[in-house]
Amino acid sequence: MAEPQHKRQKTDKKYELLYHPRIPGRGEYVRLALEATGTQFVDVANQEEGGYAKVQAVFDPKSVGDEHGNPPAFAPPILKVHGEGKEGKDLVISQTSNILLYLGSKLGLIGSQEHELYIVNEIALTALDLSDGAHDTHHPLASVKFYEDQKEAALENSKNFREVRIPKFFSYFERVLKSNEAEGKGRHLVGSKLTYADTTLWQVLDGVKFAFPKEVDARQDDYPLLLGTFYGGLKQEKWLAEYLESDRRLKYSMGVFRHYPELDRQ
Ligand SMILES: N[C@@H](CCC(=O)N[C@@H](CS)C(=O)NCC(=O)O)C(=O)O
Incomplete structure (x- = not known):
């Protein structure tokens, strides 16, 4: 059969x-x-x-x-x-x-009602915009150039990213979680089930936290749903906790999310 x-x-x-x-x-x-x-x-x-x-x-x-x-x-x-x-x-x-x-x-990561797909996609696309912004902090001029050859522009871009873009994106995601709190309980962005908006945003937050630990730490209390209930809650889910412990989870290094201490909050 x-x-x-x-x-x-x-x-x-x-x-x-x-x-x-x-x-x-x-x-x-x-x-x-x-x-x-x-x-x-x-x-x-x-x-x-x-x-x-x-x-x-x-x-x-x-x-x-x-x-x-x-x-x-x-x-x-x-x-x-x-x-x-x-x-x-x-x-x-x-x-x-x-x-x-x-x-x-x-x-099955698009919610349970037809219209939810477009909300899921909208939020995932917005999370990917934040991901692109994080990439551009260390490569603001050209991807093919070394970081060291665009460091001055990287410092300026990172300042704007930390002071303007992070709060604007984080506030938006916090409000999305709030708008869905009755169903999602702060743990899901759309409806009451895991969607690819959740998995994508989680990864972007994890990457931004890796790249800008001091900046995100300083803002931790401003976004309790986003950085507490959502980020922390998902991280404890069995599938994600096990994956993060496994050798399939690769370490951050020279990809989208890079930690250059000089680009973080001083
Ligand atoms: N918008 C594309 C961007 C793809 C992209 O930039 N890929 C990177 C690796 S993460 C790459 O190898 N880019 C080569 C290039 O843009 O020339 C996507 O989201 O898939």
């Missing part, structure tokens, strides 16, 4: 995450959606011998697409889904928010 779809998804590794090796980066938003639902996947660059070459081939500047009819990707993260593409071939999709939209729908 054929296994039910949800069971099959959890055991046959139909998903491959194609991302840079050894850093959480934007790949972490995808990993968390998969981890939260107990979905098995292959983290190709970290788990397969020669895996990064396979990842690079998908966004190679000379690529004109693959044998499954997928176009080339611009940049990782990229998700490969076996058997879900054109005529049962493999589907290859990119753009973090697009992957989250796909996985969220497949894995």
Whole structure:
């Protein structure tokens, strides 16, 4: 007898995450959606011998697409889904928010009513804007330049990020949690169930806390729902606590979230 779809998804590794090796980066938003639902996947660059070459081939500047009819990707993260593409071939999709939209729908992370999907997506996109802002603090001029060659601009950008952007984003997320408090109890942004808005925002908060520990500490009491109930509550959920302890959780280093003490509150 054929296994039910949800069971099959959890055991046959139909998903491959194609991302840079050894850093959480934007790949972490995808990993968390998969981890939260107990979905098995292959983290190709970290788990397969020669895996990064396979990842690079998908966004190679000379690529004109693959044998499954997928176009080339611009940049990782990229998700490969076996058997879900054109005529049962493999589907290859990119753009973090697009992957989250796909996985969220497949894995039940989009709330329980149809309209909630668009709220979930709106909040996840806003969290990813904050993630981009955190990246730009250390690379405000150009991603290809060394941090050391754009340090002056990084100091200025970080000051604005800490003093203007962090409070603006944190206040917004605090108010979203407040607006959903009757259902979400401060633990969920939309409805009463975990969504990819929750997993994505959690990862952005964790990254911002890593990059700007003094700034976030100083603001801890201003956002009790966000930094207390939501961030702390989710961190204690079994799946996340176990994942954070596992060797699948990669350490922050040279990715989106970097800790340069000089960019933090002094
Ligand atoms: N908007 C894209 C941005 C993708 C992106 O910037 N990926 C990084 C790694 S996290 C990269 O390798 N970029 C190469 C490039 O932009 O040239 C997304 O969210 O997926």
